[in-house]
Amino acid sequence: MPSEPAEVTQGQLRVLNLGIVFGSISAVGALLISINAQNLAQTLVLGLALAAALVSIREWTGRVFWAVALTCLAVSSTALVVGVLVLDSASASFGVSVVGTVVVLRLPDRYRRPVAWSLVALVVGVVTLKVLTAPGGLGDALKEYVVGAVSVAVVGVVFATLNHLVAGFVSELERAGEREAELAVARERVRFAGDLHDIQGHTLHVVKLKVALARKLVHSDADQVERELDEVYSLVGETIAETKELAHAQRRLNLSAELENARNLFEAAGITVRVEHADGDEPDSRVAETLGQVLRETTTNILRHARAEHVRATLTGTGITIVNDGADGEEPPALGGLAALRDRVERDGGTLTVERGDGRFVTAAAFPGRRDDR
Structure with missing residues (x-):
């Protein structure tokens, strides 16, 4: 069932901030033009200054910001000089x-x-x-140009500064999300290391004790030495099997738990998650273990390499599909850890496909023959 995000995403905050500031500057600029523009020349100059202000706000984070910003600065400065000195319009200070x-x-x-x-x-x-x-009294000129121009300029500074502060806040949220994602990956590694230590640390300790005992008895009780060595051999074999299971995420792996873990990791990183059960059937235990590993590897890849805002996981009785919108480029993706999983999925009779296009990255594992085996 879909997960409702607790907060709006950083991308939505950016759009909201830009919309508010852009709309506010547009409204104030239009109001100044309607009040102060008394002829076509004043309207054109004030409109040009407003357009330069809006373009600079719109291109705040653009790749060609400096080329655009310097052009807008030159246009708005010219509008200031012409508007104040030639056209007698104190509102010309708004754009610059x-x-x-x-x-x-x-x-x-x-x-x-x-x-x-x-x-x-x-x-x-x-x-x-x-x-x-200016002709006339100095007092009237001071009131009209100093007070008017300064007031209008302060309004423009406030709007632009507000945009900068909110954009900085959103950037900090994005960096925090990236740090949280890195921490989530680190925690997963620590969990894996802890499981590995539990398996091999205990075994090695027991093996050490039994080998030490066998050394003491080697000349006095050969039968007991043989039994100790048989136990060591058996214990090492069991440890090798458990280590293989851990490496393939088979040890205590539960698909439902993996889905919940992936949901928590994505939401902690500020990514909207939706989990769907397409046909209501649950995969059998063998398939579920493999699908859980595919989900875990895909989750790690998204957190580490993608700039996703939305992830959708669709589970069926025979497979799972994970789609995220953080893909860059159209070239074939590098599989990395998924390459080993593809071999395992194919050995078990399934298929693993990875596709990238239109800004989306799709990982899909399917075992079409499993439904018929039930």
Whole structure:
């Protein structure tokens, strides 16, 4: 049955943050244009500055950010100069305040302060020049241009800074999810190492004691030495078999438990999980053990190598299919640990297929003949 995520995914948070900030800047920019634009020239200049602000926000994390951002900065700065000095529009500071904040916050720390002060100096210089050359009283000019331009600029800075803070928060969530996934893989390795220690540590200790006893009795009680060595031989054989079972995840492996474990690991990493039972039948014990190992190996691969947001596991009476949306590229996937599993599945009469395409990675194991054997 499907699992309802406790929280929205990081991708949804990014989209939500971008939508809120993008919509807010659009609304404020449109309001400023409708209130302050008194002719076509002012409308065009303010609209151009707003477009530059929106593009810089939209390309915040794009691959060509700097080329786009510097172009937007040049456009918004020009709109500031023309809008304030030529068209008498204090609202022209809105675009450059958004774009400038975006640029400053993306710069390395050592460059932020000088670039920020340069942009402040640009706005202050343009507004001061307009105040000094404006006709009429100085008080009216100060009220209209200083207060108006500064207020509008502060609004733009606030919106762009909010976008940066939320984006940083989401990035930290993603890094935390990656660390959690690595911890989950490490815990699985520790669990495997603990099982291996339980099997071989006890056996080696007993073997050591029995060999020591046999050495003491080798000249005095040959029959007892033979019995001790027979027990050692038998114990070593049992340990080899248990180690093979552990390596193939057959030792105490339960498919239902593996499904629940995979669900918990994915949800801990912030991945939405949906588990479906397609036909209501349960696979037999031999098939279930193999399918559990396929599920475990696939879970580990997704946590370590994919950037998945959604995983769907579909279980039938004869197989399992695991689909995730974290695949990159279209080239044939490297099987890694699944290569050994494919050999085992085929020896047991099944098939293991791995496909990548359209951003999805599909792992499917099936034993079509098992249904007929029931």
